Amino acid sequence: MDIALLGNPNTGKTSMFNNLTGSYEYVGNWSGVTVEKKVGLLKKGTASLIDLPGVYSLNPLSKDEGVVTNFLLHDSFDRMLNIIDASQLERNLHLTIQLLEFGRPLIIALNMVDVASKRGIEIDVDRLASQLGTKVVPVIARSGRGCDELAEFVTTIESPSISSFTVSYGEEMDGAIERLARMLEGKVHHSVRWLTLQLLEGNHYVKAYLQSFIGREELETFILDTSKAILSNYEEKTIDHFIYHKRQEAIGELLRNSTYTEEENKQPLSEKIDAVITNKWLGLPIFFVIMYFLFMLTFDWLGFPLSDILDGIISGPITGGLEGFLSFIGASSFIHALVLDGIVAGVGGVLVFVPQIFILFFFISLLEDSGYMARVALVMDRLMEHVGLNGKAFIPMMIGFGCNVPGVMAARTIETPRERMLTVLLTPLMSCSARLPVYALFVGAFFVSHKALIVLSLYILGIVVALILAKVFSTTILKGETSFFVIELPPYRIPQGKALWKSTWEKGKGFVKKAGTFIFAGSVLIWLLSYAGPQGLNVEMDDSFLAMIGGVFAPLLAPLGFGTWQAGASLLTGFLAKEAIISTMNIIYFVPDEASLQGLLINSFSPVAAYSFMVFILLYIPCLATVATIKKETGSYKWTCFSMGYALLIAYLLSFLIYQFGTLLGF
Amino acid sequence: MLAGLRIGKRAKIIDTSGADRLVRRRLLDLGITEGSEVCIKCKMPFGGPFMLESCGQCVGIRRREAQTIKVEEL
Numbered sequence: 001m002d003i004a005l006l007g008n009p010n011t012g013k014t015s016m017f018n019n020l021t022g023s024y025e026y027v028g029n030w031s032g033v034t035v036e037k038k039v040g041l042l043k044k045g046t047a048s049l050i051d052l053p054g055v056y057s058l059n060p061l062s063k064d065e066g067v068v069t070n071f072l073l074h075d076s077f078d079r080m081l082n083i084i085d086a087s088q089l090e091r092n093l094h095l096t097i098q099l100l101e102f103g104r105p106l107i108i109a110l111n112m113v114d115v116a117s118k119r120g121i122e123i124d125v126d127r128l129a130s131q132l133g134t135k136v137v138p139v140i141a142r143s144g145r146g147c148d149e150l151a152e153f154v155t156t157i158e159s160p161s162i163s164s165f166t167v168s169y170g171e172e173m174d175g176a177i178e179r180l181a182r183m184l185e186g187k188v189h190h191s192v193r194w195l196t197l198q199l200l201e202g203n204h205y206v207k208a209y210l211q212s213f214i215g216r217e218e219l220e221t222f223i224l225d226t227s228k229a230i231l232s233n234y235e236e237k238t239i240d241h242f243i244y245h246k247r248q249e250a251i252g253e254l255l256r257n258s259t260y261t262e263e264e265n266k267q268p269l270s271e272k273i274d275a276v277i278t279n280k281w282l283g284l285p286i287f288f289v290i291m292y293f294l295f296m297l298t299f300d301w302l303g304f305p306l307s308d309i310l311d312g313i314i315s316g317p318i319t320g321g322l323e324g325f326l327s328f329i330g331a332s333s334f335i336h337a338l339v340l341d342g343i344v345a346g347v348g349g350v351l352v353f354v355p356q357i358f359i360l361f362f363f364i365s366l367l368e369d370s371g372y373m374a375r376v377a378l379v380m381d382r383l384m385e386h387v388g389l390n391g392k393a394f395i396p397m398m399i400g401f402g403c404n405v406p407g408v409m410a411a412r413t414i415e416t417p418r419e420r421m422l423t424v425l426l427t428p429l430m431s432c433s434a435r436l437p438v439y440a441l442f443v444g445a446f447f448v449s450h451k452a453l454i455v456l457s458l459y460i461l462g463i464v465v466a467l468i469l470a471k472v473f474s475t476t477i478l479k480g481e482t483s484f485f486v487i488e489l490p491p492y493r494i495p496q497g498k499a500l501w502k503s504t505w506e507k508g509k510g511f512v513k514k515a516g517t518f519i520f521a522g523s524v525l526i527w528l529l530s531y532a533g534p535q536g537l538n539v540e541m542d543d544s545f546l547a548m549i550g551g552v553f554a555p556l557l558a559p560l561g562f563g564t565w566q567a568g569a570s571l572l573t574g575f576l577a578k579e580a581i582i583s584t585m586n587i588i589y590f591v592p593d594e595a596s597l598q599g600l601l602i603n604s605f606s607p608v609a610a611y612s613f614m615v616f617i618l619l620y621i622p623c624l625a626t627v628a629t630i631k632k633e634t635g636s637y638k639w640t641c642f643s644m645g646y647a648l649l650i651a652y653l654l655s656f657l658i659y660q661f662g663t664l665l666g667f
Numbered sequence: 668m669l670a671g672l673r674i675g676k677r678a679k680i681i682d683t684s685g686a687d688r689l690v691r692r693r694l695l696d697l698g699i700t701e702g703s704e705v706c707i708k709c710k711m712p713f714g715g716p717f718m719l720e721s722c723g724q725c726v727g728i729r730r731r732e733a734q735t736i737k738v739e740e741l
Contacts, residue, residue, distance in 0.1 A: 056693075056697065061693060088698075088723070088724060090698055091696075091697060091722075091724075240692075241700075244695060244700070268723070270725075271708065271725070274708065274709070275708075278709055279709065280709055280710060280712050281712065374727075378711065378716055378718060378727040379715075381711070381715060381729065382713055382715035385729070391727070415689060416689075482689070484687070484689050484690065485716065485728065486694060486697070486732075488697060488725075488726055489718065489724075489727055
């Protein structure tokens, strides 16, 4: 049995999904956490639950919302679970009515009853249920209360009857529904009533669907005739407003009979917090202070010491233990070198940075779950508007600090295609966590006293370059007038420890997993390339295949300050995954741990060349996984190639300027 | 106009037809339309966006849009 989970944004769909399925999806407190449908198996029983992006209405404005309409039109499922926010019933019921019109079995989960009662709203659940003609189950998805009963109910009930609740849109509409039904001649299995209403509301997906059955002109005539008939009889400006108001009337009636609101003039805590966080003058400084703390904790106060401890463990007991074991079983010197110089150096060199990456992911999860992310969008909107974007584009960029792949996908929540394309193209400039090990290594070697500041400068450089390019692109290749910004600011929520940890783990486990698979295999390959050469096996590193390959790029990189085959080879592997740069360097420089690698690096890079190298790594190309995502999101080879091409150009230019001017100034 | 409303004062929206089509649609999704009561919570500096409150929910919109929405102070 397939159950579709539907509801407004920020109503706790994803929390509910996690609670019901026991699996873990990513929860955030901003609109657009889920941009693609996700399927999970219910804890008990054989039903699967399909999590869909949050929508206010079935008539989509943005691409993630379109996923829901397309799902309803083209996918098969057995029943719908509609989650509604008890504290915002009026707004939520608009979607519920549209789902009831769709005409499939529906069960309602009434979420956040605790929040509603705190705001003085008491809901008579039984009366609401009897009026809507559906089962209504009160739950608190965040804590999981009521979720077991809901799961029980959703799966065990044999076949929930289809509700007979209808909104009356007048006889003109009824006539129109009959007319469309005649035009369709029974060729569709969807409710004609629902199709008619969605079509008249201006739903493009439904229109395109209907055009596969009815001629374009015939359909246009139908829309025009119906609109004329209705607008001449009622005092309404547009047909979608007419439909909206009819629904609004029906909802008003429903609520009068089933809810009691106590007027309370207490200012909600969320508004008190907002009085400070989004304060006219404090908003931006607070954002910068939060970012500063995030970086200091990740790179200086907490992250570095933890990574050092881990480095000590990997290079000490683990390497020693492996060495002893290999000698004990009498492994050949080839195996010895492969394991210690290839795998331990390559994989261990990446794993060392797990603490720092987890701290970063923890803070990103904290910002998302608390509701601060939407405020950042508000605070940044003015700046973003100047460069041809809107504040919402800042959210994918912040997500991109963790990993560019979900960042690029989060751009789907941006309504206008032009701004969405810009965001997809520029999000890869955000310094993702996989680039972090490279910085950590280099600042540890060259900029010991200003570690966090140097890293912060790279993150800021990424943002500044993105903003400048946004301005350039939006006035040249991606011109257009429309910029759009309306954002819902959900109430603040106290993040829950368990959810926070799971969210951090979900994001971070990809890094650990990649180290065990991709980086592992890559390390073996890189080591083999460095072990073998045209003259045979066990050659001098400088005569190896790897040196030959890297050497091709060395002359090109010389003006940037790092014209060595080692740099060339590691940048090449960096395209596959940015952290592979570290694995490659560890293998090339043939050292057991981070500290001795740093010692060696000082001999091959000058400080300004090191900075130039870090800038190049920051910008030079989106990693393979990001490129694949950009291709999927833009659906265009042209734009995908462009995203790689412009990055390479900008990276080369900036590194060149930094190195040449830096050397000139005598650094 | 909504943009002229002082912070903390409540007002009723009387006409949104001057606003951008997409903005109107999104505000409608959020339940903000003719007849809704709104209150401006804060205005971002340098011509930045406004934070509105309506029926207990907060929404951010641009100043430019606020200048096209007619309201009546309560």
